Each structure stands twice: as C-alpha cells, then as structure tokens.
Amino acid sequence: xxxxIFIKSxxxxxxxxxALALTGCGDSKDDMSLVAAKSDSPDIAFLxxxxxxxxxxxxxxxxxxxxxxxxxxxxxxxxxxxxENADAERIISQLAQDHDIIFATxxxxxxxxLNSSKRFPKVKFLHAAGYKSSTNMGNYFGKNWEAxxxxxxxxxxxxxxxxxxxxxxxxxxxxVYNINAFxxxxxxxxxxxxxxxxxNNSWYDPANERSxxxxxxxxxxxxxxxxxxxxxTIKVAQERGIWGVGNSTSMxxxxxxxxxxxxxxNWGVYYEKVVEEIKAGTWEGGSYLGGLKDGMVDLAEFGKNxxxxxxxxxxxxxxxIISGEFNIFSGPIKDRDGLERVGSGEKISDEDVLTxxxxxxGVKGSLSN
Amino acid sequence: xEIFSMDIMQLLIIASISAATPLLLAxxxxxxxxxxxxxxxxxxxxxxxxxVCAYIVSIYTDSEWLAIIFSLLGGSALGAxxxxxxxxxxxxxxxxxxxITLFATGLxxxxxxxxxxxxxxxxIPNLDIPWLDNIPFFGEIFSHLNWMVWISFxxxxxxxxxxxxxxxxxxxxxxxxxxxAADNAGVNVYRYQYLMTIIGAALCGLAGATLILVxxxxxxxxxxxxRGWIAVALVIFSRWHPINAIxxxxxxxxxxxxxxxxxxxxxxxxxxxxxxxxxxxxxxxxMWVGWRNKNKPNGQPISxxxxxxxxxxx
Numbered sequence: 001x002x003x004x005i006f007i008k009s010x011x012x013x014x015x016x017x018x019a020l021a022l023t024g025c026g027d028s029k030d031d032m033s034l035v036a037a038k039s040d041s042p043d044i045a046f047l048x049x050x051x052x053x054x055x056x057x058x059x060x061x062x063x064x065x066x067x068x069x070x071x072x073x074x075x076x077x078x079x080x081x082x083x084e085n086a087d088a089e090r091i092i093s094q095l096a097q098d099h100d101i102i103f104a105t106x107x108x109x110x111x112x113x114l115n116s117s118k119r120f121p122k123v124k125f126l127h128a129a130g131y132k133s134s135t136n137m138g139n140y141f142g143k144n145w146e147a148x149x150x151x152x153x154x155x156x157x158x159x160x161x162x163x164x165x166x167x168x169x170x171x172x173x174x175x176v177y178n179i180n181a182f183x184x185x186x187x188x189x190x191x192x193x194x195x196x197x198x199x200n201n202s203w204y205d206p207a208n209e210r211s212x213x214x215x216x217x218x219x220x221x222x223x224x225x226x227x228x229x230x231x232x233t234i235k236v237a238q239e240r241g242i243w244g245v246g247n248s249t250s251m252x253x254x255x256x257x258x259x260x261x262x263x264x265x266n267w268g269v270y271y272e273k274v275v276e277e278i279k280a281g282t283w284e285g286g287s288y289l290g291g292l293k294d295g296m297v298d299l300a301e302f303g304k305n306x307x308x309x310x311x312x313x314x315x316x317x318x319x320x321i322i323s324g325e326f327n328i329f330s331g332p333i334k335d336r337d338g339l340e341r342v343g344s345g346e347k348i349s350d351e352d353v354l355t356x357x358x359x360x361x362g363v364k365g366s367l368s369n
Numbered sequence: 370x371e372i373f374s375m376d377i378m379q380l381l382i383i384a385s386i387s388a389a390t391p392l393l394l395a396x397x398x399x400x401x402x403x404x405x406x407x408x409x410x411x412x413x414x415x416x417x418x419x420x421v422c423a424y425i426v427s428i429y430t431d432s433e434w435l436a437i438i439f440s441l442l443g444g445s446a447l448g449a450x451x452x453x454x455x456x457x458x459x460x461x462x463x464x465x466x467x468x469i470t471l472f473a474t475g476l477x478x479x480x481x482x483x484x485x486x487x488x489x490x491x492x493i494p495n496l497d498i499p500w501l502d503n504i505p506f507f508g509e510i511f512s513h514l515n516w517m518v519w520i521s522f523x524x525x526x527x528x529x530x531x532x533x534x535x536x537x538x539x540x541x542x543x544x545x546x547x548x549x550a551a552d553n554a555g556v557n558v559y560r561y562q563y564l565m566t567i568i569g570a571a572l573c574g575l576a577g578a579t580l581i582l583v584x585x586x587x588x589x590x591x592x593x594x595x596r597g598w599i600a601v602a603l604v605i606f607s608r609w610h611p612i613n614a615i616x617x618x619x620x621x622x623x624x625x626x627x628x629x630x631x632x633x634x635x636x637x638x639x640x641x642x643x644x645x646x647x648x649x650x651x652x653x654x655x656m657w658v659g660w661r662n663k664n665k666p667n668g669q670p671i672s673x674x675x676x677x678x679x680x681x682x683x
Contacts (some may be wrong), residue, residue, distance in 0.1 A: 023407060043480065050589075051482050051588065051589075051590060052482075052586070053481070053482050053484070053589075054590075055587055081590075121658075126587050155634070182462065185453065196633055197632075198629050198632045198640075199640040200629075200640075201640060201641065202594070204589055204591070204594065205594040206580065206585035206589075206592065206594075207388070207391065207580055207583075207584050207593075207594065207596060208594065208625065210387075210388075210584045210585065211387070211388045211622075211625045211626050212629045212630060214384045214387065214626070215384060215629035215630055215633065216629070216633070217628055218377075218380040218381075218384065219633055230585050230587065230589065231585055231586065231587055232584055232585040235584075235585065235586065254488065254586065254587070257574050263540060294599075302656070305600075351466055364633075365633075365636050366632060366635060366636040366637065366638070366640060368641060
C-alpha cells in the first residue's frame with residue numbers, strides 16, 4: 001500500500017517537474033527571441049481572419065506579406081482563418097514564442113493582441129484597423145477615404161441618371177466615412193448626384209449582394225458601388241450595361257466593360273517600413289495612419305471604358321491630395337439635414353473621421369445607430 | 370434588354386424569381402429525400418460541395434454544362450454518404466446530416482482554397498424568348514430569365530408529376546408514410562431510399578452551382594451563407610410539395626428583394642427589421658398552417674426520420 005502511494009507520488013512529481021521544465025524551456029526560448037529581435041533578421045508572422053484566396057481583405061494583406069518576404073529575403077509565416085475569439089489568443093501565444101514581430105490583420109483580434117503584448121513584452125505586435133496600443137503594440141490603418149473620394153469623382157463624372165447605388169456592409173464609421181468621401185467626390189463634379197445607400201449587414205453573401213444590386217439597377221441607378229468585396233455587384237453592372245465600382249482589390253476582370261475603379265490597399269510599403277524601423281530600434285509603438293501619400297492606399301487601374309478626361313481629372317485631384325494641398329474633408333460640409341458640420345476653412349481631423357456617424361448632403365438611406 | 374421600360378411590379382417579380390432559384394433547387398432536393406423518409410440536414414454542405422465542384426470544373430474546362438454535371442456528381446457523392454450512414458448503418462439522421470454539413474464546409478474550403486483568385490470565364494446566360502415580349506406584364510417578365518430559373522421550374526414540375534401522378538411516386542409516398550407496408554407491397558425500400566437521397570443531394574449540388582455560375586464567378590469560404598438552412602425550413606414550409614416549393618422560394622426571394630427596395634424608399638425602417646422578415650414569415654406561416662390543420666395530418670411523411678429495419682416490429 002505504502003509502496004503504491006510512493007510510486008504514485010514519484011510519478012506525479014515526475015510529471016510536475018517535467019511540466020515545469022517545459023514551461024522553463026518556453027521562458028528561455030522567450031529570452032532567445034529577445035536576442036533574435038535585435039538581430040538583423042527578425043522572425044515575422046501574420047494572422048489572417050480569412051484565407052489568402054479571398055480576393056479581398058486577406059488577399060491584400062497576403063500580397064503585403066509576399067512583398068515583405070521578397071524585400072527581406074526570408075520566409076514570413078502566416079496563419080489563416082484565425083477566429084475573432086479566445087482561440088486567437090492561443091494562436092498568438094504560440095506564435096509569440098518563436099517570432100519577433102506579429103501582425104494581426106482583423107479588427108476583432110485587437111483585445112487578444114493587447115493581452116498577448118503584455119505577456120510577451122519582447123515581441124512587437126502590430127494590429128490593423130483597431131485603436132488600442134501599448135508600448136510593444138502598435139496599430140495601423142489607411143485613409144482609404146482619400147481613394148473613395150477619387151472614385152466618387154470618376155463615378156459622378158460618368159453617371160447619366162445622377163443616381164448612384166452604394167451597397168454597404170454594416171453601419172459603422174468605416175462605411176460612413178467612405179460613403180461620405182465618395183459622395184463628396186461625386187458631388188464635386190456634379191451637384192445633382194444622389195448616393196443611395198443599401199445596407200445588407202454582411203461582409204460576404206454574394207447571393208444577397210446580387211439581389212441588392214438588381215434592386216438598385218431596377219431603380220435607374222447607373223453606377224453600382226459595392227463595399228463587400230465579392231464581385232457579385234459589379235457583375236450585375238456588367239450585365240445591365242451600367243457602371244460598377246468594387247473594393248479592396250482591382251476587379252476589372254470581372255466586369256471589363258462596366259468597371260470604373262476603386263480604392264485598393266497596398267500594405268507592403270508599410271510592412272517594409274515598420275520592419276525596418278523595428279530593426280533599427282527606432283519604432284515606438286502608437287498609431288500609424290497611411291494614405292495616398294505613402295502609397296498604403298491607392299486607386300486601382302481604370303476600367304477600359306472610363307473616358308480620358310475623367311482619368312485626367314482624377315489624377316489631378318490625386319496629386320493635390322498627395323501634395324497636401326487639398327484635404328477631402330475640408331469645409332464647408334453640410335450634413336444631410338442641412339446642418340453645417342464643418343465651417344469654411346476648417347477641416348475634419350483624422351480622429352474625427354475615424355468615428356464619423358453622420359451622412360453628408362446627397363446621401364440617401366437609413367443610418368440608425 | 371429594355372429593362373427601364375418595365376414597371377416596378379414587374380422588376381420586383383423578376384428580382385424575386387432570380388433570388389429564389391438556388392433556394393428552390395435545394396428545397397426540391399430536400400423534399401425528395403424527406404418523401405422517402407430520410408431527413409436531409411446536409412443541404413448546406415451539399416450546396417457548398419456543388420458550388421466548389423462547379424467552380425473548379427469551370428476553371429479547368431470553361432464549360433458551364435460540364436460544371437453543372439460535376440456539381441450534380443459532387444452533391445450525389447455526399448448524398449450517397451448520407452444514405453450509407455442513415456440507411457445501411459442506421460445512424461441518427463439528424464447527427465449524420467449535421468456531420469455532413471460540417472465536413473463539407475471544411476472540404477469545400479480546402480478544395481476551393483487551392484484555386485483562390487482564379488475566376489471561371491463561363492457563366493450561364495439568360496434565355497431570351499422574344500415572342501413572349503408581346504404578351505403584356507407576365508410575358509415581359511418571363512422573356513429574359515436565366516436558364517437556371519427555367520431548369521429549376523422544370524425540375525419542380527417533373528417532380529410534381531412523378532410524385533403525385535405516377536405509380537413510382539405512389540411507392541415513394543407509401544414508403545415515406547409506412548415503409549413496412551410499402552415493403553410488404555413489394556417496394557424495395559432501401560433501394561428507393563438510397564436513390565431518393567442521392568438524387569435529392571444532386572439537386573442541392575446544383576443549387577450550389579447556381580451561385581457560382583449565375584451569381585458570383587469567384588470562390589470564397591462559406592459561399593452559401595446559410596441558404597441551405599433556409600431550404601431546410603422551406604421543405605417544411607412547402608409542406609413537402611414541389612409546386613408549393615416554387616411559390617415558397619419566390620416568397621423568400623421577394624422578401625430578400627423587398628428588404629432592399631424598402632431601404633431605398635423608406636429610409637426610416639431599420640434594415641435589421643427587414644432582414645428579420647423572411648424568418649418571421651416562416652414562423653407565422655408554420656403557426657397558421659399548424660393551427661388550420663391541427664386535427665389533420667400536416668403533410669409530413671409519417672415515418673420521417675425513423676430508421677426502417679426490415680422485419681422488426683414498429
């Protein structure tokens with residue numbers, strides 16, 4: 001009996017000590033990564049919400065990762081389909097043990113990244129589209145509203161019926177400021193333009209998007225914009241012989257005759273820059289907001305049917321934005337109830353853009369929040 | 370296409386019919402297997418596999434009709450699996466169906482991923498019937514619908530005739546209501562059940578192919594976005610009747626379309642409310658049908674979901 005207990009306790013002790021040894025290993029490995037972080041070739045990993053073939057958000061981040069691989073000349077790891085729940089934190093912790101820099105590319109990963117950044121102080125964390133940061137966690141995003149404004153100019157120039165349909169995902173600031181920027185752009189060339197917003201409350205549902213697009217085309221709208229990045233909407237535009245605008249990535253091949261252009265992401269330039277900063281030891285966390293100027297946000301190539309004068313006008317405005325001569329949210333701007341939100345000579349700060357919750361004059365559709 | 374000369378009602382009907390096609394095909398598939406007594410909760414998964422098969426085949430062959438054939442094959446492979454689990458192995462039909470959907474969700478993502486980014490060049494065209502244009506209102510509606518719409522209508526009518534007007538259909542209905550009686554009458558129960566489950570699953574695969582070949586020429590995980598589950602409800606809503614299924618599917622298509630129309634005209638109604646409407650309708654209709662027929666059979670095959678074991682007393 002005593003012997004039995006003795007054997008049991010020996011086994012228990014064995015298990016516990018080996019477990020301790022294992023965690024000890026983990027710790028020392030962590031210290032190793034501290035050393036590695038200062039070396040010239042950091043180990044980097046990316047977390048994706050979707051798959052690299054989604055032709056949209058994750059596809060674009062993956063393009064950035066591939067660019068980084070090319071520039072660094074070494075493999076950059078990635079994990080696909082990372083859910084926005086506690087599982088993310090488990091995955092991040094695993095990656096943090098043998099990587100020096102971790103990029104998380106979805107809004108919903110924010111709190112898990114923040115927690116991990118406290119647990120792994122030697123690792124640098126970067127998070128897209130969020131707003132929280134710490135000493136070793138930074139966030140980054142781009143002013144895609146600048147490209148939305150330019151897209152609006154092109155759309156407003158080609159519309160004959162003066163009615164544009166905008167299929168939007170969720171009533172959140174990201175959608176609101178893009179719709180506003182697009183509308184300001186369209187009305188800068190044609191004051192009669194009205195932008196009709198339809199919410200479909202989904203990031204991805206092609207069948208539903210197609211129904212929405214058909215409804216908009218039936219109402220005589222001759223430019224269809226889709227924020228959800230499936231090609232369902234611009235395909236309807238192609239079928240009906242009207243104009244189409246996509247999102248995130250160039251979509252000309254889906255609708256060669258109908259395609260105008262749309263904002264695209266170019267994360268690679270930022271990824272290279274931030275990795276260089278971390279290597280040089282000059283990176284300090286905080287927020288980074290890119291735009292047309294540094295190339296993080298850009299405009300896709302124009303569709304083949306967009307008239308030359310329109311292209312020229314858009315390119316001219318693009319130069320003005322890049323040079324800093326023109327801010328797209330400079331007053332006077334009225335909201336759609338006629339209230340002047342931005343006075344003449346004023347402009348909206350980037351922080352206020354990122355929390356925008358009102359529509360400019362010319363937007364039709366519900367905004368209940 | 371003189372789309373702008375039509376009035377609002379006509380455009381609304383056309384949009385509803387277009388939105389209804391994948392729902393109708395999947396519902397018909399569900400009706401077939403349930404008529405034979407097998408519950409199919411794998412519809413969502415079968416649609417996904419049908420879609421991914423259509424996607425891959427149309428990339429390779431540029432032929433929309435080959436894509437359709439392979440989506441039918443992909444669906445029926447899962448149907449055979451469901452039949453094997455439920456009929457031969459006598460496992461629980463609910464669990465087997467859910468298992469198939471979960472499995473197929475993963476498998477379709479895996480298969481689709483390796484092709485991510487490429488897009489098929491083929492799309493199923495509309496069928497123009499010029500002489501119909503001369504008939505006011507309804508003629509104009511039906512003169513420019515997609516081929517798949519007509520195929521789905523045709524299948525619904527064929528199924529109606531087969532189930533209610535032929536000896537074969539009589540056997541099928543008998544088997545759904547009382548497999549032992551059908552067995553005694555000389556119907557090969559297991560063969561029928563296998564066949565119906567597989568054909569039903571093939572139709573679900575076709576429903577998935579419609580999404581790729583008519584709606585969006587690109588693949589993404591979870592392309593069906595829950596349409597298979599709506600089809601499961603529509604099977605009950607249509608009371609296991611193929612012609613009812615046409616109208617039920619179009620009603621759902623109407624609600625989807627109406628949701629967007631109303632947003633354009635009445636900005637005050639929150640879009641969330643509109644999104645809820647189809648489901649609320651289902652519940653209300655089920656309550657109404659149940660209340661009206663509370664002392665009558667509700668149309669559900671009596672032995673639905675019960676495993677038939679030969680020579681065992683019920």
